[in-house]
Amino acid sequence: MQTVLPDYIPIMFFCLLGIGFVGSAFVVSWLLRPKAPSSEKCAPYECGEIVRGTARIQFNIRFYLIALIFVIFDVEILFTIPWAVVFQKMGMQAYLDMVAFIVVLALGLVYAWKKGALEWQ
Amino acid sequence: MTPFLMEMAWLVLKGVMALTFIAVSAMFLIWLERKVSARIQNRVGPMITGFHGALQSVADTVKLLLKENIVPTGADFWVWWLAPFFVAVPAIMVFVCMPFGPSAIVCDLNVGILFMCSVTSVSVLGIFMAGWGSSNKYSLLGGMRSAAQIISYEVPLLLSILVVVMEAGTLSMQGIVHAQEAGWFFLKPNLLVAFIIYIISATAEVNRVPFDIPEAESELVAGYHTEYSGMKFAMFFVAEYTNFFIIAGIAATLFLGGWLGPLAPSPVWFLLKAYGIIFFLMWVRWTLPRLRMDQMMSFAWKGLTPVALLNVLVTGWLLVIKG
Secondary structure (H helix, E strand, O other): OOOOOOOHHHHHHHHHHHHHHHHHHHHHHHHHOOOOOOOOOOOOOOOOOOOOOOOOOOOOOHHHHHHHHHHHHHHHHHHHHHHHHHHHHHOHHHHHHHHHHHHHHHHHHHHHHHHOOOOOO | OHHHHHHHHHHHHHHHHHHHHHHHHHHHHHHHHHHHHHHHOOOOOOOOOOHHHOOHHHHHHHHHHOOOOOOOOOOOHHHHHHHHHHHHHHHHHHHHHOOOOOOOOOOOOOOHHHHHHHHHHOHHHHHHHHHHHOOOHHHHHHHHHHHHHHHHHHHHHHHHHHHHHHHHOOOOHHHHHHHOOOOOHHHOHHHHHHHHHHHHHHHHHOOOOOOOHHHOHHHHOOHHHOOOOHHHHHHHHHHHHHHHHHHHHHHHHHHOOOOOOOOOOHHHHHHHHHHHHHHHHHHHHOOOOOOOHHHHHHHHHHHHHHHHHHHHHHHHHHHHHHO
16 A cells, blocks of 8 residues: 655654654643642652652663663664675675674673673662 | 555554554553453452443543643753654554564565664663653653663674574565474574573563562652653654554564464464463563663673573574575
8 A cells, every 4th residue: 555655754754653643632631631730749759758858860871881882782783784684695605704792792792791781779 | 657556555454453453552552451450469450431442442542632742840841842753652663563464564675684683773772762751850861771671681682683694594574484394493492592581581572570660659750751641652652552563573583483273263363372471471571670770781781691691692593504
């Protein structure tokens, strides 16, 4: 059936559809719901205690390390996907190239592992 | 011009159908989860609203629609307000290339599975925005943990999908289904390994037990959506259960032959396989205890990722010596 429309039209349409769905749910609820805010009601939830300090706390450096390792692996997988589609037509040479690539990456993982970047206290 | 308008009308119709399916499926899954958990814990679950509580989700939706909207003091308003969009809109966009049947697909993109993976990753942003914007310590911790968990399990998840792409030689969802006409993928040993890795990482991707640290009720209240009420909370919930259906649908398409099957019409087979996986994951949720944060992270990086990398190399070797 899809012959005339370019592929990105359905994607854009579904994006707008999603925004419309969430937006209209918000609008309907805005029309129906009671509006009676008070300072106690709007205080951030802390198990009923009076809020102490700010929520913008310093968090563990581990989260940054995990994010860095993730970016490396994610980019690597993005490189590998086009190869995965065509490597059967290209034979042994393409396979060995990718083995070298993945081995280098695996060495990186071993390095991060030995350095303790994957430990989580 | 006329064929263009025809196709636009057809697209709008498909969009409405997809949206209806998403809403009904999310409500059904919430009801099913309550019933399954009740049966496993020797209770009966919701029984009053409709036949065996079948209308309970509808009643809950109406209730949430009428609930007051509470903006926490000190919240980063726009970040807080936009977070439900960033979580729910990607879940709807994925349905562009979810193959329900040979022709029951909105648009069979030639980069189908890559598109699905990239769009679902956007929801991490929404989760972190919710955690950061709420000005609540539980939300922030839940959001941080959730983001760390989702990106960690993204790596083995993508590597297991990579194995399927190598086997099928295409990224198109329909192409992957057609590649399985000779035999469903999970029957091959290397793809069975990929299937197991996929199921484990996908469970972590949607923050379900045993990987529900971000929402660990006993320590973080409700994680990143602690401060959301009414319709905004409902959007997180709908997105959660839609993502649940999406991972099951992708698993059914990539490993269990998608809509392929004898006798019954193809959408029936697809839904049967997807809901079979969903039932299995619900069963797991109400059976296993929760993992600890450090155990969970080391399992992703030291357990699943090396195995998945090795699986890519072995699959490549098998395919190269075969052809």
